[in-house]
Amino acid sequence: MVTLPSPESESADQSPHRHRDVAESFGVDAARYDRTRPPYPAAMIDRILAASPGKDLLNVGCGTGIEARQFRDAGCTVLAVEPDARMADFARTTGIDVEIGTFEQWDPAGRTFDAIISGTAWHWVDPVAGAAAAARALRPHGRLAAFWHVPQTPPEASAAFAAIYGKYLPDYPASLVADRPALELYQSILTKASNGIHEAGGFTTPEQWQFDWQRTYTRDEWLDQIPTHGALTQCSPDILATILNEIGTVIDDDLGGKLPITYATVVVTATREPS
Numbered sequence: 001m002v003t004l005p006s007p008e009s010e011s012a013d014q015s016p017h018r019h020r021d022v023a024e025s026f027g028v029d030a031a032r033y034d035r036t037r038p039p040y041p042a043a044m045i046d047r048i049l050a051a052s053p054g055k056d057l058l059n060v061g062c063g064t065g066i067e068a069r070q071f072r073d074a075g076c077t078v079l080a081v082e083p084d085a086r087m088a089d090f091a092r093t094t095g096i097d098v099e100i101g102t103f104e105q106w107d108p109a110g111r112t113f114d115a116i117i118s119g120t121a122w123h124w125v126d127p128v129a130g131a132a133a134a135a136r137a138l139r140p141h142g143r144l145a146a147f148w149h150v151p152q153t154p155p156e157a158s159a160a161f162a163a164i165y166g167k168y169l170p171d172y173p174a175s176l177v178a179d180r181p182a183l184e185l186y187q188s189i190l191t192k193a194s195n196g197i198h199e200a201g202g203f204t205t206p207e208q209w210q211f212d213w214q215r216t217y218t219r220d221e222w223l224d225q226i227p228t229h230g231a232l233t234q235c236s237p238d239i240l241a242t243i244l245n246e247i248g249t250v251i252d253d254d255l256g257g258k259l260p261i262t263y264a265t266v267v268v269t270a271t272r273e274p275s
Contacts, residue, residue: 028233030090034064036225038149040119041211041265045074048267052143054114060103060130060146061121065091067147071117072096079113081106083124104129108137115143122146122268123189127196135202138272144203146193147267152182157259160250168239172231183264193268203270211265219251222259 049055055076059068062080064087072078072095080098082088088098099106103125116134118125134144153161165172173185194206223244226232232240251259 028086029227030064030087032224033087033228034066034090036221036228037063037066037120038215038263039070040067040147040149041213042070044147044209044211044265044267045070047209048115048117048143048145048269049074049076051269051271052115053139053141056114058108058113058116058137059096060116060118060134061124062091062096062098063087063119063121065094065096065098067117067119068096069094079111104133106133111137112139113137113142114139115145118146120148122193123148127192128199131197131200131203135200135272140272140274142272143269144197144272145267145269147265148186148189150182150186150264150266152262152264154255154260156254157250160254161247164243164246164250168243169231169235183266186266190266190268197268197270202273202275204273206268206270209267209269211267213263213265215261215263217259217261219248219257219259222251223248 049071055074057071057076057078059065059071059078059080062068062082063084065080068078068080068091078096080088080091080096081101081103082091082098083100083102085100088100091098116138122130131144138144190208194208197203197206226244226247227240232243235243251257
């Protein structure tokens with residue numbers, strides 16, 4: 001789960017890109033992040049490439065290089081930009097060329113690209129400044145594509161997990177939103193991305209693509225990925241251990257040791273108009 005705004009307020013100060021302490025905390029355990037975060041659907045990669053003029057890509061906020069490796073394996077040349085040096089170092093060990101920096105301040109040094117992609121990271125970029133930077137770095141008809149996994153847990157699991165988070169991390173968004181569909185919650189982030197592209201100018205009208213898929217996690221697989229999310233990267237080891245233990249008990253006792261997740265991978269995308 002990405003860091004979502006509080007359901008009570010959509011103020012600018014709550015925009016995820018303003019919270020650099022969280023944005024640059026995921027490298028605390030880069031190997032776990034890479035091991036547990038799911039890859040992106042092949043159908044999404046195929047559609048982005050089919051709608052792009054070529055395969056020379058820039059990956060904004062590459063993290064450990066999950067999507068960069070997928071696009072590379074699809075025949076692309078990929079350059080990545082990543083603000084967290086720990087994540088960048090991990091991505092480099094997998095063969096990804098990474099430059100350190102926040103995208104809004106990054107200098108392309110005259111380089112341009114056929115597509116700019118960003119997997120589960122564009123919400124950490126200023127939506128207007130980032131789109132303007134993308135417009136400058138894209139070739140005419142180049143494609144900007146930001147995408148996110150939207151996981152929907154079964155209702156009984158959502159309620160139980162929210163109660164656990166509410167006990168130990170009452171300000172964590174997952175403790176407040178058990179009764180709302182995941183896509184509804186993520187729509188604020190998707191809308192911010194679309195509005196930023198529109199406000200920056202130079203792009204066609206943003207589109208939203210959706211790719212649905214499912215995965216069933218074992219108890220241990222689900223617990224392994226929890227520490228890679230949002231405020232959980234920064235909470236105390238004791239609190240984290242308690243949360244993991246209680247969530248594990250719910251999965252074992254109420255769900256038979258397995259957790260089915262329905263994913264929607266959603267893309268916000270637009271094409272760079274010729275100057």
